[in-house]
Amino acid sequence: MAAPQVFPLSCAVQHYAWGKMGSSSEVAQLLASSDPAAAISEDKPYAELWMGSHPRGDAKILDDRISQKTLGQWIAENQDCLGSKVKDMFHGKLPFLFKVLSVETALSIQAHPNKELAEKLHLQAPQHYPDANHKPEMAVALTSFQGLCGFRPVEEILTFLTKVPEFQFLIGDKAATQLKQSMGGDSRSMASALQSCFSHLMKSEKKVVVEQLNLLVKRISQQVAAGNNMEDIYGELLLQLHQQYPGDIGCFAIYFLNLLTLKPGEAMFLEANVPHAYLKGDCVECMACSDNTVRAGLTPKFIDVPTLCEMLSYTPSKDRLFLPARSQEDPYLYIYDPPVPDFTVMKMQVPGSVAEYNVLAVDSASILLVVQGRVTASTPTAQTPIPLQRGGVLFIGANERVSLKLAVPSDLLLFRACCLL
Incomplete structure (x- = not known):
């Protein structure tokens, strides 16, 4: 039989x-x-x-x-x-x-290497990169599902640099000016300016990150207590993430990455090198068989900053829904x-x-x-x-x-x- x-x-x-x-x-x-x-x-x-x-x-x-x-x-x-x-x-x-x-509390902000990079990382550091495969992923919402996915349009990031002085402080004037000047230029110079800004944030000294984050949390908390709406700088989300991961550099990533709220049946596709994080909700997920993850924040685990800053796809894009x-x-x-x-x-x-x-x-x-x-x-x-x-x-x-x-x-x-x- x-x-x-x-x-x-x-x-x-x-x-x-x-x-x-x-x-x-x-x-x-x-x-x-x-x-x-x-x-x-x-x-x-x-x-x-x-x-x-x-x-x-x-x-x-x-x-x-x-x-x-x-x-x-x-x-x-x-x-x-x-x-x-x-x-x-x-x-x-x-x-x-x-x-x-x-998902009840945020998963780490992460990206997954493409096949070529996965093979290299696995050879160099098998303790952090357990296999040589790529790991594209797709999430389809079962309930309202919130996540960060890919870099925002540059004009949105520039708005946050103006409205959030603590964010601007960590990026630095030089990188912020470079990003502003890349507007209207070709996509390569924009990606390069975005990489420079993100790298400045990720390479900030831990002590300085904690100081600036505490200032921002205090400012938002006072405004919220006074009955002011801080949604223009995602005040509520920032306080939530800071409560979950106090002093974590990943809290500032909400100003770099698109915030998506998927309705049931809506999906996001996360190709290689796209930074993302799941924040809250239930989803069905499918992925290639791999455990390779390069983390960027909202995590107590190992963060490979040089690999991360080098590998990411710095293509800003508003529309991350996958239909x-x-x-x-x-x-x-x-x-x-x-x-x-x-x-x-x-x-x-x-x-x-x-x-x-x-x-x-x-x-x-x-x-x-x-x-x-x-x-x-x-x-x-x-x-x-x-x-x-x-x-x-x-x-x-x-x-x-x-x-x-x-x-x-x-x-x-x-x-x-x-x-x-």
Whole structure:
């Protein structure tokens, strides 16, 4: 009998300190809903759900007919499940890691190296850069989701330099003037001036950063106490970040980077070398399989300032939203297809009036997550239907046809990660 190609997974949870606590976390809610035996600790953060075969969180297979315990082990022995193109291009490995994130406090401001730089950094400092792969990422909001992403237009940064003297002090007059003069020039001189400003900030002495930040926090706090609105310099956000990371240089990064608030279903794509930070909310995230991160602030961890300042993409851009395409073949399917080969994310919103929904067959292994609704999944090769409810995760081998019967007539929200080459 052929090995099953479609089966449910039990996925790893990461309890990072920045995650939402207990049952307030989307990750905890998905876990509790999909596994009645799961006990949620209210005093523990539930930060990330990992759906994939990454060695630090390899999913367990929930199918008695399969001898391998984890998805990584099973794929290693059944590489054809990846699809022939994916198998060849990614050397028999699943090329993506699919996640749900529940963010309570800000994650570090960071960027991920491109492949060429990742190889170099991994050779030079494997203790900080554990692999030689790039790490493009995409986040699709499940709830209102706030993040920083890419450099703002230069005119906005200049406005902050005028309105926030503490920010201007750290950048210095020379770099600020250079940025002002680059306006209206070519993109190269603008990028160079922006790099100079950002490098000045990042290379500031810790003592000076703390002094200026304390001055700014005091000034904003006094204004807020007097009933004044400080939103023109993101007063509330600055106080929030300072409370989470006192004296951290990353607090000033809000004046360099675009602040995005995504509505559910909206996405941001973070290509190599783009500085970003997730601040608050819940999202589905997909990324290439890598752990390489170059940090810039809002972190107690190692900050590699020279590498960071050298590698960043200093292209200012206002519009960082990544829009999905609506499928031509399926009215309920939205496809978020970034300009990298490693992954594509699909969102399926199926109304409760539809009794049965056929999942599009693709020439790639994929992982399906139920965010809302209850279904039973059946395939031509499966002996019995697989029941799935909120939080349920299904592995689907390449080119497998899966049909979902809605168990109750309520709307269905599904996300799926795959690799469309």
